[in-house]
Amino acid sequence: xxxxxxxxxxxxxxxxxxxxxxxxxxxxxxxxxxxxxxxxxxxxxxxxxxxxxxxxxxxxxxxxxxxxxxxxxxxxxxxxxxxxxxxxxxxxxxxxxxxxxxxxxxxxxxxxxxxxxxxxxxxxxxxxxxxxxxxxxxxxxxxxxxxxxxxxxxxxxxxxxxxxx
Amino acid sequence: xxxxxxxxxxxxxxxxxxxxxxxxxxxxxxxxxxxxxxxxxxxxxxxxxxxxxxxxxxxxxxxxxxxxxxxxxxxxxxxxxxxxxxxxxxxxxxxxxxxxxxxxxxxxxxxxxxxxxxxxxxxxxxxxxxxxxxxxxxxxxxxxxxxxxxxxxxxxxxxxxxxxxxxxxxxxxxxxxxxxxxxxxxxxxxxxxxxxxxxxxxxxxxxxxxxxxxxxxxxxxxxxxxxxxxxxxxxxxxxxxxxxxxxxxxxxxxxxxxxxxxxxxxxxxxxxxxxxxxxxxxxxxxxxxxxxxxxxxxxxxxxxxxxxxxxxxxxxxxxxxxxxxxxxxxxxxxxxxxxxxxxxxxxxxxxxxxxxxxxxxxxxxxxxxxxxxxxxxxxxxxxxxxxxxxxxxxxxxxxxxxxxxxxxxxxxxxxxxxxxxxxxxxxxxxxxxxxxxxxxxxxxxxxxxxxxxxxxxxxxxxxxxxxxxxxxxxxxxxxxxxxxxxxxxxxxxxxxxxxxxxxxxxxxxxxxxxxxxxxxxxxxxxxxxxxxxxxxxxxxxxxxxxxxxxxxxxxxxxxxxxxxxxxxxxxxxxxxxxxxxxxxxxxxxxxxxx
Numbered sequence: 001x002x003x004x005x006x007x008x009x010x011x012x013x014x015x016x017x018x019x020x021x022x023x024x025x026x027x028x029x030x031x032x033x034x035x036x037x038x039x040x041x042x043x044x045x046x047x048x049x050x051x052x053x054x055x056x057x058x059x060x061x062x063x064x065x066x067x068x069x070x071x072x073x074x075x076x077x078x079x080x081x082x083x084x085x086x087x088x089x090x091x092x093x094x095x096x097x098x099x100x101x102x103x104x105x106x107x108x109x110x111x112x113x114x115x116x117x118x119x120x121x122x123x124x125x126x127x128x129x130x131x132x133x134x135x136x137x138x139x140x141x142x143x144x145x146x147x148x149x150x151x152x153x154x155x156x157x158x159x160x161x162x163x164x165x
Numbered sequence: 166x167x168x169x170x171x172x173x174x175x176x177x178x179x180x181x182x183x184x185x186x187x188x189x190x191x192x193x194x195x196x197x198x199x200x201x202x203x204x205x206x207x208x209x210x211x212x213x214x215x216x217x218x219x220x221x222x223x224x225x226x227x228x229x230x231x232x233x234x235x236x237x238x239x240x241x242x243x244x245x246x247x248x249x250x251x252x253x254x255x256x257x258x259x260x261x262x263x264x265x266x267x268x269x270x271x272x273x274x275x276x277x278x279x280x281x282x283x284x285x286x287x288x289x290x291x292x293x294x295x296x297x298x299x300x301x302x303x304x305x306x307x308x309x310x311x312x313x314x315x316x317x318x319x320x321x322x323x324x325x326x327x328x329x330x331x332x333x334x335x336x337x338x339x340x341x342x343x344x345x346x347x348x349x350x351x352x353x354x355x356x357x358x359x360x361x362x363x364x365x366x367x368x369x370x371x372x373x374x375x376x377x378x379x380x381x382x383x384x385x386x387x388x389x390x391x392x393x394x395x396x397x398x399x400x401x402x403x404x405x406x407x408x409x410x411x412x413x414x415x416x417x418x419x420x421x422x423x424x425x426x427x428x429x430x431x432x433x434x435x436x437x438x439x440x441x442x443x444x445x446x447x448x449x450x451x452x453x454x455x456x457x458x459x460x461x462x463x464x465x466x467x468x469x470x471x472x473x474x475x476x477x478x479x480x481x482x483x484x485x486x487x488x489x490x491x492x493x494x495x496x497x498x499x500x501x502x503x504x505x506x507x508x509x510x511x512x513x514x515x516x517x518x519x520x521x522x523x524x525x526x527x528x529x530x531x532x533x534x535x536x537x538x539x540x541x542x543x544x545x546x547x548x549x550x551x552x553x554x555x556x557x558x559x560x561x562x563x564x565x566x567x568x569x570x571x572x573x574x575x576x577x578x579x580x581x582x583x584x585x586x587x588x589x590x591x592x593x594x595x596x597x598x599x600x601x602x603x604x605x606x607x608x609x610x611x612x613x614x615x616x617x618x619x620x621x622x623x624x625x626x627x628x629x630x631x632x633x634x635x636x637x638x639x640x641x642x643x644x645x646x647x648x649x650x651x652x653x654x655x656x657x658x659x660x661x662x663x664x665x666x667x668x669x670x671x672x673x674x675x676x677x678x679x680x681x682x683x684x685x686x687x688x689x690x691x692x693x694x695x696x697x698x699x700x701x702x703x704x705x706x707x708x709x710x711x712x713x714x715x716x717x718x719x720x721x722x723x724x725x726x727x728x729x730x731x732x733x734x735x736x737x738x739x740x741x742x743x744x745x746x747x748x749x750x751x752x753x754x755x756x757x758x759x
Contacts (some may be wrong), residue, residue, distance in 0.1 A: 001439070001440070001441070002438040002439050003339075003341045003342070003357065003438045003439075003440060004341075004438050005208045005340060005341060015743075021695075036181075037365065038362075038369075039360065040361035040362050040365065041357050042355055042357045042358050042361075053357060054359050055340070055341060055357050055358070057361065057365070069369070069372055069374055071368035071371065072365060072368055073338060074338055074339075074340075074368070075336070075337075075338035075339030075341070076339070077438065081521060122226070145615045
């Protein structure tokens with residue numbers, strides 16, 4: 001059994017908590033409650049026959065008023081950057097956060113989750129932008145915490161990267 | 166090795182048939198002969214189980230001893246099946262031998278087990294009584310019912326000083342749980358999530374408050390729970406403690422963390438998420454699951470309290486009854502002392518019985534009667550009374566009345582020491598009373614001026630009555646006429662009574678019987694006739710038993726007519742006998758009796 005600390009970062013209201021709830025409990029709630037500080041959850045999964053325990057640190061969203069606590073990143077084996085596909089500016093936050101994490105933790109595996117893919121009418125992220133990230137070597141996945149689309153795949157992808165490491 | 170018998174070098178080699186093979190054999194024998202012999206011997210030893218066993222037996226004990234020092238567990242595992250079989254076989258063969266062998270141990274073990282069980286039972290009973298019979302115990306039972314928890318658990322929680330319920334060994338950098346131990350019957354959340362949050366909280370507090378870099382959160386308290394955090398360079402130990410732990414407990418955690426760091430430095434250094442190597446730390450963490458309960462103060466057992474309460478209650482009851490009895494006794498003695506004619510000289514209690522010594526007037530109240538009013542047990546009271554005569558006024562009067570036995574016509578009163586008698590009493594009673602009173606203590610004087618001597622009164626009255634009596638005679642005769650206003654029998658009775666009274670009152674009497682005649686006839690004849698008439702009455706009275714000594718007959722003729730004769734009736738009246746009574750004071754009452 002392997003334990004890994006995973007941090008979920010992103011701008012505020014990008015759906016970080018919803019993604020964790022979807023992944024851990026399989027539930028989704030329309031009501032929005034901003035995360036204060038950090039919420040920790042755990043998910044057990046099996047990857048290639050190996051038992052993996054993911055300790056998920058759902059960090060509060062970053063905005064102009066509060067920045068992510070770097071101390072929470074300490075010891076993380078990987079992380080998710082979550083962006084809201086309906087708000088393009090959240091991509092900039094993701095970039096900033098990626099730099100922050102890389103400075104704090106080094107080049108640890110991560111996945112960029114473009115969440116809220118169910119809101120196709122409001123989608124703002126262009127494919128070109130996402131491709132740019134892919135070309136940079138980022139793993140970019142579209143997800144929807146509401147429908148569950150892509151969530152399992154995202155966590156499995158990151159888990160796989162962790163085990164490769 | 167050749168199967169041919171090696172040549173004995175001590176024997177000469179026959180030289181007739183020396184083929185090349187023989188030469189080789191001979192050469193071999195020469196070179197390897199002694200060695201071959203040794204090898205044969207060795208082979209023989211190996212092949213011969215008897216020799217083999219003998220060789221092993223010589224070193225078997227040492228081999229076992231040596232092996233047990235190196236690897237006792239493996240030796241035990243290896244020998245276990247054989248030993249088990251041996252014991253089983255021994256039991257099947259001869260149980261008695263086995264029993265005899267165990268007997269010295271078995272008895273003591275059984276006795277010890279029984280003693281321990283009994284001791285635990287008594288302790289349990291004491292605890293149960295203590296908890297059950299106390300208000301606290303009742304409240305805990307209610308709590309157990311209310312919370313649905315076992316009563317024993319409630320008791321333990323309330324008796325708890327502290328208890329280490331969980332111990333986390335957490336990787337400092339990642340906040341991941343390396344090992345987690347939980348005490349028995351403790352509910353716990355997912356240790357991974359808890360350790361993550363603990364790490365986050367520590368980071369939060371460190372970031373949020375201006376503290377030195379080395380400072381960190383080392384304790385979190387919530388309700389009854391305290392979390393102590395001990396940090397090492399690579400791991401931290403978090404203990405969740407219920408109750409009020411002593412500070413010395415931190416030392417235990419510190420030492421445990423140091424030991425883990427020492428023993429598992431390599432694993433800590435290379436930790437990448439696999440906690441498996443830290444299973445070895447589990448015993449160290451489990452040794453931190455300490456608990457301390459409030460040890461029962463060396464209180465006396467509830468059974469002892471019950472016994473003491475019984476003794477105290479019994480003593481209280483005994484004291485109450487003893488005091489009540491004593492108070493009743495005191496009250497009784499006071500009542501006795503208040504009684505006239507009773508003098509208590511000493512009283513008390515001896516050998517469980519009350520006693521009273523004193524003086525008692527025979528006329529005083531009965532002490533037993535007074536005792537019956539006090540609810541004291543009469544069986545437990547002993548009286549010693551000496552008789553005496555009390556000068557108590559009432560008793561003197563009672564005694565006097567009893568002694569004098571006055572007639573109903575007499576009323577007695579005791580005024581001080583003077584007995585006053587009023588009314589009327591027989592003469593003799595008065596005489597006797599005057600004599601008796603001299604011997605009655607408490608009476609110094611008898612006042613009877615208001616006491617009428619009934620006999621004396623009667624005596625005087627009869628005298629007067631007799632003086633008025635007239636016995637009438639026939640003309641010129643000494644025969645009484647039949648028509649008498651004063652029948653002679655009445656006169657007899659009266660004279661007799663007078664005589665009797667004169668003796669009672671101590672007076673002498675003389676009854677002069679005076680004969681009278683009317684004016685007819687001669688004086689000489691009348692004188693003689695009157696004398697005869699008087700003599701006749703005298704004889705008549707004497708004949709009735711009246712002593713002659715007191716009777717005197719005198720004839721006065723016509724010298725003392727009773728009436729002036731103006732009629733025949735007057736003349737008839739003068740033909741009579743009258744009586745004159747005189748009494749003397751000789752041997753008079755006053756002189757003799759006062």
